[in-house]
Amino acid sequence: MKAKWLIVFLKEFRETLRDRRSLGLLALFTLMYPVMLGLVLHQQIKKATKPEREGIELAVINAAMAPNLMTQFKHKNITVRPMGPMDEEQIATMLRDKKTVAVLRISDKFADNYQAMRPAEVELWFDSASDNRARQRDIEDVLQSYGSGVASARLLAHGVSPATVAPVKLQRYDTGTTAARSAGLIGGILGFLFFPAVICGLSAAVDSTAGERERRSLEVLMSQPAHSWELVVGKWLAAASLAIIGITLELFLAHAIMSWLPLEEIGMAWRVTTLDLLLVSLASIPLSLFASSLQIAVAMNAKSFKEAQSMLTFVLFMPMVPGLAVTMMDLKTAMWMYSVPMLSNQTLLREIARGDQIGVLPYLLTFASSMVWALAAVAFASWRMKSERYVLAV
Structure with missing residues (x-):
């Protein structure tokens, strides 16, 4: 016999795959940024090599x-x-x-x-x-x-x-590698690759909570012999699955584009291997889980589908604030950065692109920093699901 949360997950995931809006967001944010990134870098390379050609x-x-x-x-x-x-x-x-x-x-x-x-x-x-x-x-x-x-x-x-x-003869020796020189720029560019974690599962998270309550189908689901946490976990994993798929596909698509482009022509280098990117993708799974759990927890407190969308508009940009603040303040990489969701993923990818040996601890901190908050948000949503005021929208 299947676990009840798994039955809910399969049901929600099948319905999500039928939703054109969810699939449209997944395709848009998976393809748009890597392709735009490739076109921008291609134009820079073309401009840099134009004098040599012409x-x-x-x-x-x-x-x-x-x-x-x-x-x-x-x-x-x-x-x-x-x-x-x-x-x-x-x-x-x-x-x-x-x-x-x-x-x-x-x-x-x-x-x-x-x-x-x-x-x-x-x-x-x-x-x-x-x-x-x-x-x-x-x-x-x-x-x-x-x-x-x-x-x-x-x-x-x-x-x-x-x-x-000419009493002084100056000779310059640059020991910096191309990867290290371009790490800051590449890190800033690729930081936006983690944005699908907070956008691809948004439609599914809102529809499975505020949407179902507005359609009165949540009451039928609540009448089934299942605990509130089983319902929440099923909905949570269904929404997070789209985010995980989106962020993984986008990372590997960007990796393929960056590996194909002759970045050396503009003084840049892409030294991230497929194995490195696979480890980054695994460490980024909790980020998708955290984003989806937060969206479900917030959507539960909205009285309607539209209200949930409006509330989550502000939530979408919250994970981006630490990364933007670190970039504007030009802070050096520190271990505490791996304890902040989204910022930890950006920092991890940037340090790998720099070519440094970062060890196992940054991967573990990146994984745990989002996972702890994800479980906390799920626990809150499960507690909220028990409330009759929530189910009846009063």
Whole structure:
């Protein structure tokens, strides 16, 4: 003979699968964010690699005045397009129409000033509102390199070593890994992947409590030979099942997208393995259980279906507050973060993405932090179910 809570669970779960609204929420929040995340990152990668694919074209006015500089541009794969005299309005129009990355105007006295060892004036015109900032920096780097080379040659011509004007030689060594550098950004992005835990089971939780009471079908269910906790547990697990399915599918879909994208092109890395994600999914099961139990407990205190939906609108965003607060305050990872529902899941995934060895304790704390509150909410809902005032909505 099946347990009574299992019979209630199977009954509620079958009805939930027939509810298009519940299935729509499950599909929407499972697919929407990973796909949007993939599209945004793909556009960033596409923008970052655009200069390499298309090359850099620089319009130069009076290019014949500085042949050595033009040669150095060509060595850096920058295509030089000689231009005739242009006024400021023509240059601005050319940049606004995106006909070139930048315009370099060389002074008519460039050669005279160069030979007299006076500063030779050049003007670099660009549009800061365009998306060519990376290519503009490449052009400026060539100009700075050219100026440094000329200065070194002049010092040597006067018998002075270029090292004299550079008493300190700075060498930079970055020991940070790509995964560690991108962990903060990835952690902030993927923190929203846990949102299905609080949204996918919402419709089922409200319909099985406030909805059934409004339809007067709850009275029939209460007349059956079953304890109140058995009824609540069955409804709770049915609603939580959708949340668990949603959050698991979304995590693995995001994992597939992040593994497929060439994140190295934008200085990011995705070092989370399938085993790591499986452990995170298991540790996140209590989060779905907690969200569903809280929704059922809150919906029981509403007098109608619409009132329950209005009350739960505010409850939905409560688990997101700690994560947003930690992000805005830029707090370092601490062990207490694994004791806060939702924040613990976000912290766990972020630390795994960083590539750190976190041990077993964070997984256990993440699991227990939500599970304790889930059981407490179920106990409250079971106690509330015993009340005739609740069943009769008085």
